[in-house]
Amino acid sequence: MTNNTSSGVAHAPLVGKAGSSFDRKGLVQITLLSLLLLVPIAAYFLGHIYYVNLASRMTIIAMAAVGLNLAIGYGGMVSFGHAAYFGLGGYVAGISAYHAFDYSPFMTWPFSVPGSDSLLVVWLAAVILCALLALVIGAISLRTTGVYFIMITLAFAQMIYYFANSWPTYGGEDGLPIYIRNTLPLFDSSNALTYFLICFTGLVLAMAITSRLMKSRFGAALTMARLNDVRLATAGISPYPIRLVAFVVSAAITGLAGALYADLNGFVSPNMLSWHFSGELMVIVILGGVGRLYGPLAGAVLFIMMETFLGGVTQYWQLFLGLVLLGVVLFAKHGVMGWLAGRERNE
Amino acid sequence: MSNAVLSLQKLNKHFGALQATSDVSLDLKPREIHALIGPNGAGKSTLIGQIAGNIRPDEGRVFLADTEITGMSIAQRARMGLGRSFQVSSLAEPLSVMRNVMMGVQALQSHSFRFWKPVAKDRQLLEPAYEALERMQLSHRAWTPVFELSHGERRQVEVACALALKPRALLLDEPMAGLGPEGSAKLTELLEALKLEVPILLIEHDMEAVFRLADRISVLVSGSVIAHGDSQTIRQDPRVREAYLGDSDA
Numbered sequence: 289m290t291n292n293t294s295s296g297v298a299h300a301p302l303v304g305k306a307g308s309s310f311d312r313k314g315l316v317q318i319t320l321l322s323l324l325l326l327v328p329i330a331a332y333f334l335g336h337i338y339y340v341n342l343a344s345r346m347t348i349i350a351m352a353a354v355g356l357n358l359a360i361g362y363g364g365m366v367s368f369g370h371a372a373y374f375g376l377g378g379y380v381a382g383i384s385a386y387h388a389f390d391y392s393p394f395m396t397w398p399f400s401v402p403g404s405d406s407l408l409v410v411w412l413a414a415v416i417l418c419a420l421l422a423l424v425i426g427a428i429s430l431r432t433t434g435v436y437f438i439m440i441t442l443a444f445a446q447m448i449y450y451f452a453n454s455w456p457t458y459g460g461e462d463g464l465p466i467y468i469r470n471t472l473p474l475f476d477s478s479n480a481l482t483y484f485l486i487c488f489t490g491l492v493l494a495m496a497i498t499s500r501l502m503k504s505r506f507g508a509a510l511t512m513a514r515l516n517d518v519r520l521a522t523a524g525i526s527p528y529p530i531r532l533v534a535f536v537v538s539a540a541i542t543g544l545a546g547a548l549y550a551d552l553n554g555f556v557s558p559n560m561l562s563w564h565f566s567g568e569l570m571v572i573v574i575l576g577g578v579g580r581l582y583g584p585l586a587g588a589v590l591f592i593m594m595e596t597f598l599g600g601v602t603q604y605w606q607l608f609l610g611l612v613l614l615g616v617v618l619f620a621k622h623g624v625m626g627w628l629a630g631r632e633r634n635e
Numbered sequence: 636m637s638n639a640v641l642s643l644q645k646l647n648k649h650f651g652a653l654q655a656t657s658d659v660s661l662d663l664k665p666r667e668i669h670a671l672i673g674p675n676g677a678g679k680s681t682l683i684g685q686i687a688g689n690i691r692p693d694e695g696r697v698f699l700a701d702t703e704i705t706g707m708s709i710a711q712r713a714r715m716g717l718g719r720s721f722q723v724s725s726l727a728e729p730l731s732v733m734r735n736v737m738m739g740v741q742a743l744q745s746h747s748f749r750f751w752k753p754v755a756k757d758r759q760l761l762e763p764a765y766e767a768l769e770r771m772q773l774s775h776r777a778w779t780p781v782f783e784l785s786h787g788e789r790r791q792v793e794v795a796c797a798l799a800l801k802p803r804a805l806l807l808d809e810p811m812a813g814l815g816p817e818g819s820a821k822l823t824e825l826l827e828a829l830k831l832e833v834p835i836l837l838i839e840h841d842m843e844a845v846f847r848l849a850d851r852i853s854v855l856v857s858g859s860v861i862a863h864g865d866s867q868t869i870r871q872d873p874r875v876r877e878a879y880l881g882d883s884d885a
Contacts, residue, residue, distance in 0.1 A: 504749055505741050506749055508738070509747040512738055515729065519735070522710075523796065524742030525742045526710040529748075
């Protein structure tokens, strides 16, 4: 497994041992992913559209958490304001559909921007706008660390929340309906299963990007920024721009999830921007396992299952959520994924 | 400034009323180890901070090979060729030795906004890092996580991290701290060989090591250099004996 060729350094393997490809961790991951894929397909053909949409919701929330996990888990940046990007993504979908629906322009000056009911346009706009917003918020917030970082990201998100709440054009606190789901060429996005598969693809892509990113030079620098930023600077790499780029990518992923969410529900409201949601995303990341690739997925599945099934039994389901979270934090520090799949091996 | 690799010119720094650095000028020439010694509270850490870039001097300038680096960030200085090690080990413990050392190689080669190619098989990164480890006789530990290393090995990794930058000058802050006699002797030997390639500014408490290694010694007391010379001169300087060595025979 070690490829150790001629190049002058022959005493020890130059390339570290590659982990065996199919171990306990791989098994847990594949099981999780295939259950998420197969259960809704089965539900669809059995006629249970409700469960298909529930799975779409899990998938989208998982994707939003994948974004947050890049900031918190891999970058060590505890953002308490990721609802801002989720909500902005949602509003991009909502506002775009709103203008496409009545053929009014979104803006006329300095140039005319029409609405669009194309998902591709919506997604692109959501990603770009969330990236820009995160660039501004991150550039300021990342000058602080620790508790101050948490507070300043929260403050920015709250500003946006209150702005959306008090802007009557797009529904203010009542929110904005999307009457007809935005569309995609070749696919019927209004079909529940198709839409689930779109979301699932998005989640898998987001996870693949995260995984690839963290193995690259950028990922190596980001890991070092999290573990020891003095070491990173001493090695000649400034931590700030590395963190900022990671923060922007993280926000773009969460924003894309927000756009998918608004189209799933046919509705976007300031709730998507509220600090409750930022908190829920954090809970999901911690529940699943901070800095684990599959953590956000495991966390989102568990969270939404508890919300749905326990919430159906008692309105006090969050009490049990609290107990589970307590258990995870006390007894399984590496989250559900750490508990199921064992500890992550660092290279 | 002649052929000095690193030179400090009239550095001054005060914190409130405390003059932590006062008019310090020193230089580091090729192929030498210049040791900086001084009792606790002499202002050694403040001075190192000003060389390394985490403290800005109030006055004075720092040059690295004729380039002024006084206003540069820590990372810029590192890329310019200033390698440093810390008094307290500052490695990323969960990562392998290799991953720690590779950081410097990565910084030298280009910016770090490369998102696609995995580092784990990147020979451009691995080979120079491996070489740096070999020079510190630690290549057999390349894939060991840092937390499994002995204290002495960590010290060697710190120096290897600095070497990965292909530095023009090394700033070593108490590399012998906490080492037993054996570890200390080994590191002394490694540094002696190293200085021929990279001059070393050595801040050290271990007097044995200093007197054995240093070509020149500067003594810092209350923020100023009170004596300067080779080890013979310093041993015999009465002010140094009084301020630093006590009256005991050093």
